[in-house]
Amino acid sequence: MCSNGWIRAHATYYGVNDSPASLGGACGYDNPYHAGFGAHTAALSGALFRNGESCGGCYQVRCDYWADPKWCLRGAAVTVTATNFCPSNNNGGWCNLPRHHFDMSMPAFFRIARRGNEGIVPVFYRRVGCKRRGGVRFTMRGQGNFNMVILSNVGGSGAVKAGAVRGSRGKTWRQMTRNWGANWQSSGDLRGQRLSFRVTLLDRKTMTFLNVVPSSWWFGQTFSGRGQFL
Structure with missing residues (x-):
């Protein structure tokens, strides 16, 4: 770990069209x-993903210019949201335990690194707060009496x-338990x-969203709460 809470890692990027992280992925x-x-x-990478516990978390990443001045943009930083898992033996083993690694979207990667590089750069990262527009979102999944909800934004x-x-019929x-990812x-x-929801974050902040989902809901619909974590 470096000063001010920064931690050393490496970063790669995935293509726009062939990315396993471009859609839902492991979250x-x-x-x-x-x-x-x-x-x-x-x-x-697995050391950061923690079986889905990090889904939706935000990380500020900056390229280590002093370690790689050829490809790193000096002083540049970008904040990314964790949306997927980078499996072991992917990208030449960079995602293997215990390595800390970010396989970033192309737009995020080229905010901190020059184009034309070999596709991997040394970085520093730290956890930061997420700034979202609008309220927390609840996407209803499942079928019958099997209820599953994706928490996003x-x-x-x-x-x-x-x-x-x-539920409105109960007191x-x-x-809820984590099924997988988010x-x-x-x-x-x-x-x-x-439906009302009570959500607790890793930092133990808790919010209650009363009657955020109307009784007419059905699987596949998304509803947005009025409140948001700061």
Whole structure:
């Protein structure tokens, strides 16, 4: 680790058309724009991804100019959102444990590195807060009495630690568990009910979104809450 909380890592980039991270990937987001993240996204190595715990989190990345002045842009930095997992043995083993690595979108990578390079640069990174437009989004997934919701466009630390849901016919909160990535599941049939959610981030900040989903909801729909983490 360097001073001011910066940590050493490496970064590569993926192509626009052949990217495994351009759509949902291991976090489950349908696409980064619909999820509120825009073009600056990255797939994380296992040491950073942590089985999906980092999905939606934000990282400020800057190229290590003093280590690679040929390809790094001096003083440049970019903030990326974690949307996917970079598997081991990918990109020449750069994503293998215990390495810290970012496989970045092309627009993000070329904010910090010159074009024409070999495709990998040394970087520094640190966790930063996520700044989002609008409220937290809830995308309903599943079928029948199997309920799953994708939490996206989450501000603050960005990464969700725990969640709970409550239907309008009940008085108690049902704890949700991480199914995979940013997909959270709960038991019981919640169809035909207004739904409220309670979301807790990794930094333990918690918000409650009352009746954010109307009783007419159906699988595949996305609803936006009025509140947002800061």
